Amino acid sequence: MLCEDITWRTKWAAKEITPEVAISKIVSGNRIFIGTGCAAPQTLVKTLLGNSSKLLDVEIIHYLTLFPENYFVKKKNAMLRHNTFFVGGPIRDQVKEGNADYTPMMASQVSQLFLSGRKNIDVALLQLSPPDAFGFCSLGFGVGFAKEIIQAAYMVIAEINPYVPRTYGDGMVHIKDVDYFVYSERTPLEFKLPEPDDVDMKIAENIATLIRHKSCLHFSYGSISKAVQKYLANSEPKHDLGVHSFIISDDLIPLIEKNIVTCRRKTYHPGRVVASIGFGTKKLYEFVHNNPYVEFHIASQVCNPGLIARNHRMVSINQAVSIDLTGQVNASYKEYQFFTGIGETLDFLRGSAFSQGGKPIIALRSTNKSGTKSHIVSQLDAGSSLLISPVDVYYVVTEWGIAYLHGKTIRERALELINIAHPHFRQELLEEIKEKKLVYEDQMLHFNLQGEVVPYPRQYETTNTTNDGTKLLIRPLKITDEKRLQDLSYSMSSSDRYMRYFSNEASFE
Template sequence: MAKAPAKLNWQQLLKSGDRIFIGSHAGTPAALIDDLIANAKQLHDIEIVQVYTLADNKWVEPQHQQLFKVNALFIGGDKVRQAVAEGRADYTPCFMSDIPSLFSEGVLPLDAALIMVSPADEHGYHSLGVSVDVVSAAAKSAKKVIAQVNTAMPVTYGQAFIHRDQIDSFFYADQPLPEMPAPELDAITERIGQYVSLLIEDGATIQIGIGKICDAVLRYLGNHKDLGVHSELITDGVMDLIKKGVVNNRKKTFHPGKTVTSFCVGSRALYDFVHANPHLGFYPSEYVNSPTNIARNDNMVAINSAIEVDLTGQIVSDSIGHLFYSGIGGQVDFSRGASMSSGGKPIIALPSTAQNGTISRIVPFISEGAGVVTSRGHVHYVVTEFGVASLRGKSIRERSLELIRVAHPKFRQQLLEEVRKHYWVPHYQLHTPMEVPELGNVGFKELLIDGEEFDLRPLNPSDERRLQEFFYSHTKETLQLRYSAVPTQMSREKSCTLVGVDQSRDLALCIVKQKGSVVQIQAVGRYYLLNDNQSCEVAFVTREKHQGKGMAKRLLQEMITIAELRGLTSMSAYVRAENKAMLAVFQKAGFSRLPGDEPTEVNLQLRLPRSAGSKPAEHN
């Protein structure tokens, strides 16, 4: 047990008008602050500088406003949020990586730092335990360090120690560390977590935030291999992956073999896990959040959330309109670091709607009063429950269409109309993106063809330029076999028509090769619903280097399955007689030749059985 609380003379330690820092996250010295409040006497107008504090934040309540004025560098908790909204507290936006320099350079000079530490070891060193982050810099810069010594504080390694000679006053008080229970996940959150997990490759190093979405991502990483962690925060979900061997840090290129973090928040089990664990390194924020250090991890994946995203890719994450809600934190640090990393991926993940589905979080322009935290140039991916929008290297027009694709379907037409007002999307762009639900929950299928990995998915409006490039990659022979002619032009308008498909009626699928933000179409398969609404005509084309490898077969199989599920009764195709390879694909799939008048063209047909659960096609 810790010693009995030392009686502190706060009138000697502090004076009115001082600026003090209080320890952050689960390392908030609550008993020490309670003692200050109880014994403040004639003290007043003390500025408290803090980031997120996992505590009751009683010092921000109105009855203490003559004693304290809070300056939040990150807003956490309803009391602080309300105080900022009412003008009783201030919010100072800043990157987490920059906060230490605010202290050390005297921009926010500290008269005292109130922190929590573990009992000293035999050499006189206390550990900052679960919260090294900006506490380390505050302790180094403050004129006085006042420490609550708590036997419940774990001892963590890395750069987590402070010697007793660096502490001016001690307050011995035990208290359990505050815990943060794992959030309950809903279907939307789970789907987002699943999509994000698909962007994370084996051997990647990840940064994860806090909250439902990040927890869902961690739960879907259970089958990954050789992941590493370089993150300002770790939670119970990271602990679980370490215990399973999923996170082993073997492939890390910076601090290989070690999980690097600056603080942890979670359960008592997590705090026990980090205690004296040599495989974890707790380092200050200026080190962990340095974009240069983050970028030293190859394949760095940064996962953060947002309040809203506009159609150019601007990220709002610290305010709801004029209401300041949280803070910049480490989002920009890690987004920038991941974008600089070899193979890195900055990801923003959020639900597509708010307020019970009544408001879209994908917006044509940011709300009045809201501020951009992460610029449109920093983010590579935006993920919602409707899929993954890839923004890197995309024009405003292309990223608008990508983001509309992951917006909630009921808002897509409205979003398309809004962006058309600004000429970001041309007048001939008629259709909003649509899913093909028959492809399954994630909307695409992973394929292994001839030893290479590909994705089979619907074409969508943002594929306009990719389809154009696909067309111009074809030889004259391929064009002749596919179109029975040699077309010489695929305009943007024509390409737009071909990718802007009403997928509930017609079908347009493609097989793509994707490496990060680099996507190339390898094959396209289509069917067009005929006037009887019961049959369709099928066609496809494959990039020359992949012809004969089974891509056409795979596309045809998928189209047959979808046609059956939609209740169609037959499929037809017209193939040039000399195209023996394509004729073989159709015939192996069960198509029969029909008599025809044109000797250079073969008419084929497939009768479809009505599968269980299928329903007749209903189209206008």
């Protein structure tokens, strides 16, 4: 129990009601907002489900559902219609079957939808810590959209729980702004992603090469972000990293404890980890409790591209489902179905693109887990839908390497992406793109004597340091180096060309 003082209940007894009375305040036709992820008020939700047969046409608004209770028992919940801003967890199948709705929207804009009055919120069901001596409760790790939803909602009903941590940032809510509360001592919901596999860790290793000392990091929701944090915590350490991220989890704690994340060099909110919501376990909740090093701010600020860009060297790590050879990214759709959602992806891609020294990264596995289908394709599959346009794509990372697409032609993009596709699919991709006349007809890949496509031989990369301290990367050639070699050749004097190629020919076949 993080808060053991119970004298506040006497002072604010007029606002305390039972869960059953609280849910009786909801009437048919209401629109209800429920706290995000681990910040869901469990007692209130359970009581709502138990009394749903008395309600008609009630819409439940939420961002990401992790609640273990069954929201979707047909006999009890036929009159509850769910509307989510992110498709994940137990609601994914319901959206797939048409039993729930999905509203695509950037995380930075969700709150404004309600504050502007375009959608109303009748009742907000939230989880809070007990109030302090001055009457201020904390939203804990669930600040996200909740702080602004309180301003927009007609009625606010809170589940006050002494196990909710008190956090710094924008999460303070005065109990006078709460219409009613119920008291609960349920342990807050916990969530932990599965451990990353070898492919995830290889992708993480590649991403780590793009992270410089003093970078500021954003971790999206997914196994690859978890793998990056695990890799950074157990490899040659980066120095003075910062964090500005919509979501944080338990995986961040080792980076802080090992002094890898210090936030000392951040140029926006220096000296602080900035987040909006926390998905984790008791370990995370105890870590952020009364910890001024971690601040939770409202999503409309944390995910605002202009504010994100105020962090220099902002590195945004995002996960995708597939990408075509022009750079169109599908990050939320799978086989005609919504798989995740837009979330904060576009916000952070654009914010990091405008950051001084920033790096927007799209990461994905090169194939499905069985290795039978490439996730880099000549065109997006039927049932896919464009989430990220080619103009927003900079770095693309798979377990086979890194492609940089921004400012490059369609032909150059195609070759960059083929170079990081799984070797088993590279020739097939090249032939498909040749049919579309997007690369030269005589374009070739590198093959070995057995006729197999040769992966890039990273083992031959070396780094040398010059006398003035400049570090030089010496590596084998890639098929994407064609233009660089061409530029080098034409920039040489005749004597330089002769010393390098033993010929004065200015062009090469």
